[in-house]
Amino acid sequence: MKRPELISRILIVTGILLAIGAPLLLWARTPLIHARMAENGGWNPDVIQAEAGKSLHLKLTSDDVVHGFAVGQMDMQSVDVIPGKVTDITLTFDKPGIYTFFCTRWCGLNHWRMRGTIEVSGSPLDPEPASVPLYVSLDLDIDAPHDSSIIPNQKPSAVSGQQLATQLPITSYQSPDYYRSHSPYQVFTDLSDTSLTESQKWDAVAYLWQSNTTPESLANGKELYAQNCAACHSENGAGDGVFADDLAEAGEASMQTMEGAMDMVMQSPVDFTDPRRMLGASPALLQGKILRGGMGTGMPMWGVIFTEEQIWDLIAYIYSFQFEYEK
Amino acid sequence: MELTRLPFLKSALKNRYPQLAVFIVMLVGYIFAILAGLIGTPVGSHNFSIVFVWIAWWAILILVAVPFFGRGWCAVCPIPLPGEWLQRGAVLSPPDKRPKWLNLRVPKMFRNIWLQNIFFLMLALFSSVLLTTPNVTGIVLAAMLFAAIGLSIIFERRAFCRYLCPVGGFIGLYSQTAPIELRIKDKQVCVTCEGKPCYNGSQVGYGCSWDVFPGGMTKNTYCGLCMECIRTCPHDNIAVNLRPFSADVAKPTARLDEAFKAFIMFGAAMIYAGVLLGPWGTLKDAAYNVGTGAWFIYAAVFLAIIFIVLPGLFTLAIMTTKSKQALKQRFMSLSTALIPLGLMFWVAFSLSFVLTNASYILAALSDPLGLGWNLFGTANAAWRPMLTTILAPAQTLALVVGLFWSARTAQKVNEAGTSTIPVFVYCFVATSIMLWLLL
Amino acid sequence: MSYRFALLLLVMAGLVVAFAPLPVQPITPQERTFEIDAHQFAYSPSELHVNPGDTVTIQLVSTDVVHGLYVDGYDISVEADPGQSATLTFVADKPGSFRFRCKVTCGAMHPFMIGKLTVGTNDWLYRSIGFSLLAIFAFFRFPRVAKD
Numbered sequence: 011m012k013r014p015e016l017i018s019r020i021l022i023v024t025g026i027l028l029a030i031g032a033p034l035l036l037w038a039r040t041p042l043i044h045a046r047m048a049e050n051g052g053w054n055p056d057v058i059q060a061e062a063g064k065s066l067h068l069k070l071t072s073d074d075v076v077h078g079f080a081v082g083q084m085d086m087q088s089v090d091v092i093p094g095k096v097t098d099i100t101l102t103f104d105k106p107g108i109y110t111f112f113c114t115r116w117c118g119l120n121h122w123r124m125r126g127t128i129e130v131s132g133s134p135l136d137p138e139p140a141s142v143p144l145y146v147s148l149d150l151d152i153d154a155p156h157d158s159s160i161i162p163n164q165k166p167s168a169v170s171g172q173q174l175a176t177q178l179p180i181t182s183y184q185s186p187d188y189y190r191s192h193s194p195y196q197v198f199t200d201l202s203d204t205s206l207t208e209s210q211k212w213d214a215v216a217y218l219w220q221s222n223t224t225p226e227s228l229a230n231g232k233e234l235y236a237q238n239c240a241a242c243h244s245e246n247g248a249g250d251g252v253f254a255d256d257l258a259e260a261g262e263a264s265m266q267t268m269e270g271a272m273d274m275v276m277q278s279p280v281d282f283t284d285p286r287r288m289l290g291a292s293p294a295l296l297q298g299k300i301l302r303g304g305m306g307t308g309m310p311m312w313g314v315i316f317t318e319e320q321i322w323d324l325i326a327y328i329y330s331f332q333f334e335y336e337k
Numbered sequence: 338m339e340l341t342r343l344p345f346l347k348s349a350l351k352n353r354y355p356q357l358a359v360f361i362v363m364l365v366g367y368i369f370a371i372l373a374g375l376i377g378t379p380v381g382s383h384n385f386s387i388v389f390v391w392i393a394w395w396a397i398l399i400l401v402a403v404p405f406f407g408r409g410w411c412a413v414c415p416i417p418l419p420g421e422w423l424q425r426g427a428v429l430s431p432p433d434k435r436p437k438w439l440n441l442r443v444p445k446m447f448r449n450i451w452l453q454n455i456f457f458l459m460l461a462l463f464s465s466v467l468l469t470t471p472n473v474t475g476i477v478l479a480a481m482l483f484a485a486i487g488l489s490i491i492f493e494r495r496a497f498c499r500y501l502c503p504v505g506g507f508i509g510l511y512s513q514t515a516p517i518e519l520r521i522k523d524k525q526v527c528v529t530c531e532g533k534p535c536y537n538g539s540q541v542g543y544g545c546s547w548d549v550f551p552g553g554m555t556k557n558t559y560c561g562l563c564m565e566c567i568r569t570c571p572h573d574n575i576a577v578n579l580r581p582f583s584a585d586v587a588k589p590t591a592r593l594d595e596a597f598k599a600f601i602m603f604g605a606a607m608i609y610a611g612v613l614l615g616p617w618g619t620l621k622d623a624a625y626n627v628g629t630g631a632w633f634i635y636a637a638v639f640l641a642i643i644f645i646v647l648p649g650l651f652t653l654a655i656m657t658t659k660s661k662q663a664l665k666q667r668f669m670s671l672s673t674a675l676i677p678l679g680l681m682f683w684v685a686f687s688l689s690f691v692l693t694n695a696s697y698i699l700a701a702l703s704d705p706l707g708l709g710w711n712l713f714g715t716a717n718a719a720w721r722p723m724l725t726t727i728l729a730p731a732q733t734l735a736l737v738v739g740l741f742w743s744a745r746t747a748q749k750v751n752e753a754g755t756s757t758i759p760v761f762v763y764c765f766v767a768t769s770i771m772l773w774l775l776l
Numbered sequence: 777m778s779y780r781f782a783l784l785l786l787v788m789a790g791l792v793v794a795f796a797p798l799p800v801q802p803i804t805p806q807e808r809t810f811e812i813d814a815h816q817f818a819y820s821p822s823e824l825h826v827n828p829g830d831t832v833t834i835q836l837v838s839t840d841v842v843h844g845l846y847v848d849g850y851d852i853s854v855e856a857d858p859g860q861s862a863t864l865t866f867v868a869d870k871p872g873s874f875r876f877r878c879k880v881t882c883g884a885m886h887p888f889m890i891g892k893l894t895v896g897t898n899d900w901l902y903r904s905i906g907f908s909l910l911a912i913f914a915f916f917r918f919p920r921v922a923k924d
Binding site for chain 2: 817818819820822823846848849851872873875877879881884885886887888889890891892898900901903904905907908909911912914915
Binding site: 047074075076092093094115116117118119121236237239240241242244245251252253 | 837838839840841842857858859860861880881882883884
C-alpha cells in the first residue's frame with residue numbers, strides 16, 4: 011500500500027473513532043440529574059446520596075420543559091432547571107436525614123408528583139424530637155365536614171372590626187393559640203354574648219384574623235400561593251384554576267394509583283371564596299389539610315416541603331379571600 | 338464562463354487531497370451529529386444535531402448551496418465515503434479494477450427517482466417529529482450512512498446517492514436552476530474518445546460514481562459534482578462552468594418521476610408553511626402525534642394534496658388550451674415551470690424558520706452535548722428572532738422573483754406552442770396562497 | 777411604446793404598489809384586552825385583530841407548562857407559569873401582520889408554537905399579491921427580454 015493511501019486511511023479511522031469516542035467519554039464522565047414531566051419519569055435519579063456537613067454538587071438539566079429545583083423545609087432559593095441547559099447547584103446539609111427535593115415550576119397536571127429524596131448520612135449531632143403538628147395535638151378529624159352554618163352578608167372588614175376592638179374585650183381572643191385552634195365561625199359564636207350586630211361580629215372576626223398576621227406574612231403567603239396553589243385553586247381562590255378541568259378528567263386515573271383510596275370521591279379543588287366552607291375551618295384544620303394533602307384527590311402532601319412558618323403564612327393568605335384586610 | 342480555466346481551481350479539483358480533507362472533516366462532523374442526537378439533550382432546540390442539521394445545514398443548503406452551487410452539497414457530503422472505501426477497496430489509489438464486492442447493476446425498475454420520492458415523503462410525513470426529536474434525527478442520519486454502506490456493497494457506484502437519498506432528489510431537481518454546471522467542452526472529443534474513462538474509470542481515477550456519462554449530459558440533475566471525471570478525462574475535456582441561472586430548466590422535463598418530484602416539493606413547501614408556521618394548533622398536533630387518527634388524516638391529506646390536488650388542478654389548467662401534443666407529454670414538460678417557483682417557495686419558507694431560530698446555533702456551538710459546557714462563551718445566548726423587519730419583504734421578493742422565473746420557464750418549455758396563460762394562472766394562485774400562508 | 781418607456785412605467789407601477797397609501801377610515805384607538813390560553817403547542821385564540829394605535833393588553837394564561845409569548849416586529853415578550861398569569865401591554869403602533877411565538881422551551885414542537893397578530897389590515901400581503909400580478913404583466917410586456 012502506498013504511503014498517502016495509508017495515511018488517508020489512518021486519518022479517516024482516527025477521525026471516526028474520535029468523533030465517537032470523545033463525546034461518549036465526556037458524556038459518561040458528566041453525571042447529570044435529568045428532570046422530566048412526572049408522566050415521563052420525573053427526576054432521574056430520584057434518590058441522591060449525600061453526607062452531612064459536606065457540600066453536595068449537583069448538575070441539573072431538563073429534558074422537556076421548564077422545571078425548578080428546591081429542597082423541602084430548607085432555607086434555599088429555588089433554581090430553575092431549563093430545557094437543554096445545565097444548572098449547577100451546591101448544597102450543604104447540616105443534619106443527617108431524608109430530605110425531599112421537588113419541582114418548583116408548574117410542569118403539567120402531575121407537577122407535584124415530581125419529587126425525589128436526598129439521603130443524608132452522618133451521625134446525628136443533636137437529635138431533635140419531631141414536634142407534633144397542631145392539628146394532631148388538637149385531635150382534629152380533618153376529613154369531617156366543617157361548614158359554617160351562618161355566613162356574613164358581605165365580606166367582613168378588618169378595618170371596621172378594628173374600630174370596634176377598642177370598645178370590646180376581644181383582646182383575649184387575640185392570642186395565636188386561640189386563633190389557630192378556632193374557626194372564624196367558632197369565634198363568631200363566642201362573640202354572641204356581646205352587644206354587637208351580626209355584621210359587626212364578622213368584622214371583629216376579620217380584625218382578629220388580620221391581627222394574627224403581618225403584611226410580610228401575607229405577602230409571603232401570597233407568593234407561596236401563586237407558585238404552588240393557584241394552578242388548581244385559581245389565582246382568585248375560586249377553585250377553577252387552569253388544571254381544575256384536567257383534574258376532574260384525570261380523577262379516576264389518579265385515584266387508582268392511591269392504595270386503598272378507591273372509595274374516595276374525586277373532589278374538585280376547594281373554592282376558597284366559599285364562606286360556608288372557609289369560615290367553618292380553623293387554621294389548625296387547614297394546616298392539617300396542607301400538611302397531609304388530599305389523599306387521592308390530587309391535592310399534594312406538603313408536609314415535607316413547607317416549613318411550619320410557611321404554612322401559617324399560606325393559611326393567613328388563604329383567609330384573605332374571606333376577609334377585607336387593611337390595604 | 339469556464340471556471341476550470343482558473344489554474345488554482347483546476348488543480349484543487351484535479352488533486353484528490355483537498356476534497357478528501359473536506360470529506361474527512363464532514364464525516365467527523367456527521368458522526369458527531371449522530372452521537373449528539375443519541376446522547377445529547379433530548380430538547381430539540383438545544384441539541385447540536387437538530388440545530389446543526391435542521392437550522393444551520395438546512396439554511397446553507399436551501400439558501401446558498403442549492404440556488405448557487407446546485408449539487409455543491411453532494412460534492413462534499415460525507416455519506417458515500419465509508420461505503421465507497423469498501424466498494425473500491427481504497428480511499429485514494431485508483432484501481433485495480435477487480436470488483437471487491439457484488440458490484441451489481443441497479444435493477445432497471447429502480448433506475449429512476451421514485452424511490453427518492455418515496456423516501457422523501459416518508460420523512461416528510463414524520464417531519465414534525467424528525468425536526469424536533471434529537472434521537473430520531475440521530476437515527477435517521479445513522480440509517481442513511483449505513484444504507485449508503487450497504488448499497489455500496491451490493492451495487493456498483495453510488496446507488497444510495499443516485500436512487501435513494503431523500504435529499505439528493507430535490508437537490509438534483511433544483512440544481513437545474515443553479516449557475517454552476519459540469520459539462521464537456523467539445524462533444525467531438527468524447528465521440529472519438531476510446532474506452533470512455535470518465536464513465537469506466539482508468540489508472541488515474543474512478544468511473545463516474547453517479548452512473549452518468551459526461552459526454553451525454555445536458556442537465557445538472559444527476560451529476561453529483563464528485564469531480565472524478567475531471568481527474569480521469571485524458572483529453573482535458575471536462576469543464577466546470579459559470580452560467581446564467583436556470584439554464585437547464587429551458588429544457589423541458591421528460592420523465593414522470595421528475596415531474597412528480599416538482600409537485601412533491603412544491604406541495605410540501607406549501608403544507609409546511611401552513612402547518613409549521615401557521616397559527617393553527619390542531620394541524621401541528623395532528624402532524625406531531627404520529628400514529629394517532631389525526632395523524633393518519635394529516636398524512637392522507639398531505640399525500641392527496643401532493644399527488645391528486647396539485648397535479649390534478651395543473652392538468653385541468655393545461656387542458657383548457659388545446660394542443661396536438663399528448664397530455665402526458667405536456668404535463669411533464671410544463672411541470673418544469675414549477676421548479677424555479679418551488680425552489681423559491683422553499684427559500685421563502687426557510688427564511689422564516691431559519692431567521693427565527695438562528696440564535697440557537699450560538700448556544701448549541703458552545704454546549705454541543707448539553708453537558709453544561711461553555712466553549713465559546715455563547716452557551717447562554719438568549720433566543721431571539723433575527724432580522725424580523727426584513728423577513729416579510731425578503732419573502733415577497735423571493736416569491737415574486739420565483740413567479741416571474743416560472744412564467745419565463747413556462748414560455749421556454751412550451752413545446753406545443755399553445756398559450757401558457759393557464760400555467761401562469763396556476764403559478765399565480767399558488768404564489769398568492771403561499772404569500773397568504775407566510776405573511 | 778419604447779422599451780425604456782415601458783420599463784419606466786413598470787418601475788413606477790411597482791413603486792405605486794409598494795408605497796401607495798391605502799384608504800384608511802379614521803378609527804379612534806381603543807383599549808383591547810385578550811385572554812390567551814397557552815398550551816402545548818398552541819395559543820387560543822391564535823389570531824388577534826386590532827386597529828393601529830390600539831392599546832393592547834394580552835393576558836397570558838398557561839394551562840400546562842411554562843410558556844412565553846414573543847411578538848415579532850415589536851420585540852416584546854411575556855412569560856407565564858400555570859397559575860400565575862402574566863400580562864403584556866403595548867401600543868399597536870406598527871401596522872401589519874406579525875407572528876407571536878412561544879419564547880420558553882415548552883416541549884418538542886415549541887419552535888412551532890405560533891399565533892398571529894394583525895394590526896389594521898395586512899397591507900403587505902395585498903401589496904405582495906400586487907407585485908405578483910405585476911411580475912406576470914411585466915412578463916407579457918417584455919416577452920423578448922424574458923425569452924432571451
